[in-house]
Amino acid sequence: MTKNKIKILSEDLCNKIAAGEVVDRPASIVKELLENAIDAGSDEITVILKNGGKTLIQVVDNGTGMSREDAILAIQRHTTSKISTYDDLHNIKTLGFRGEALASIAAVSRMELKTIPHKQTSGTLLKIEGIVLEDISDVGGTRGTSVSVKNLFYNTPARRKFLKSDETEYRYILNVLQRFTLAYFQVSFMLYHNDQKIFEFKPNEPNLRLVEVLGSSLS
Ligand SMILES: Nc1ncnc2c1ncn2[C@@H]1O[C@H](COP(=O)(O)OP(=O)(O)OP(=O)(O)O)[C@@H](O)[C@H]1O
Numbered sequence: 001m002t003k004n005k006i007k008i009l010s011e012d013l014c015n016k017i018a019a020g021e022v023v024d025r026p027a028s029i030v031k032e033l034l035e036n037a038i039d040a041g042s043d044e045i046t047v048i049l050k051n052g053g054k055t056l057i058q059v060v061d062n063g064t065g066m067s068r069e070d071a072i073l074a075i076q077r078h079t080t081s082k083i084s085t086y087d088d089l090h091n092i093k094t095l096g097f098r099g100e101a102l103a104s105i106a107a108v109s110r111m112e113l114k115t116i117p118h119k120q121t122s123g124t125l126l127k128i129e130g131i132v133l134e135d136i137s138d139v140g141g142t143r144g145t146s147v148s149v150k151n152l153f154y155n156t157p158a159r160r161k162f163l164k165s166d167e168t169e170y171r172y173i174l175n176v177l178q179r180f181t182l183a184y185f186q187v188s189f190m191l192y193h194n195d196q197k198i199f200e201f202k203p204n205e206p207n208l209r210l211v212e213v214l215g216s217s218l219s
C-alpha cells in the first residue's frame with residue numbers, strides 16, 4: 001500500500017499563507033488600510049504608529065462606516081462590497097476589490113475594528129485575534145472606522161524575524177504615506193509616531209500639497 005504524500009492544509013495554515021501575499025511588512029498594512037479609508041469616501045485620515053508599526057498601526061477615518069453585519073463580514077476572506085460579478089472586474093473604480101486585505105491582516109495580528117455608520121452615534125467594536133472573532137460590543141463616537149493592528153506577526157515568528165529595524169520599517173511607511181498625501185490632496189492626513197505628532201496636512205491645492213509634503217518629514 002502506498003502512503004499519500006499530498007495533504008490538505010488546515011484553514012489556519014491557508015490563512016497565514018494567503019496573508020503573506022498581502023501583508024509582508026507594516027507598510028503594506030498601512031497601504032491596505034489607507035486604500036479602504038479612501039474607498040469609504042473619507043476626507044480626514046489619521047495614522048497612529050508605534051515602533052515603526054511593529055507594535056501598533058491604527059488608521060482612523062471619517063468615511064461611510066459599516067453596519068455590524070457588514071463589519072463581521074468584512075473581516076472574512078473573499079468578502080467585499082466593491083464587486084459582485086465577473087463583469088465588475090472590468091469596471092473597477094475603487095482601490096481594493098479582492099476582499100482579502102482585512103482578513104489577511106487579521107490572520108497575522110491582534111486587530112480591533114471600530115465602526116460607526118452614517119447618521120449614527122453608536123456602532124460596533126470587533127476584537128479579532130488571528131482571524132478568530134473574540135468579542136463584539138457596542139461603541140459610541142462619530143461616523144467612520146478605526147482599525148488597529150497590534151503585535152504584527154505575533155503568531156508567525158518566521159515573518160516577524162524578517163522585519164527590519166523600527167526606523168527602517170517607519171521609513172517604508174513614510175514612503176507609502178508620501179504617495180497617498182500627494183495623490184489625495186483633497187483629503188486631510190495626520191500622522192503620529194510613538195506618541196509624537198509628525199505632520200498634519202489639511203486639504204489643499206495640488207501644487208501647495210506638493211510643496212508641503214516635499215518640505216516635510218515625508219521627503
Ligand atoms: N475603512 C473602511 N470604511 C468602510 N468600509 C470598509 C473600510 N474598510 C473595509 N471596509 C469594507 O470591508 C470590505 C472588506 O475590506 P478589504 O480591504 O478586506 O477588501 P476590499 O477593500 O474589498 O478588497 P482588497 O482586498 O483588494 O483591499 C470592503 O469591501 C468594504 O466594504
Ligand SMILES: [Mg+2]
Nearest residue numbers: 035036096101
Ligand atoms: Mg481593501
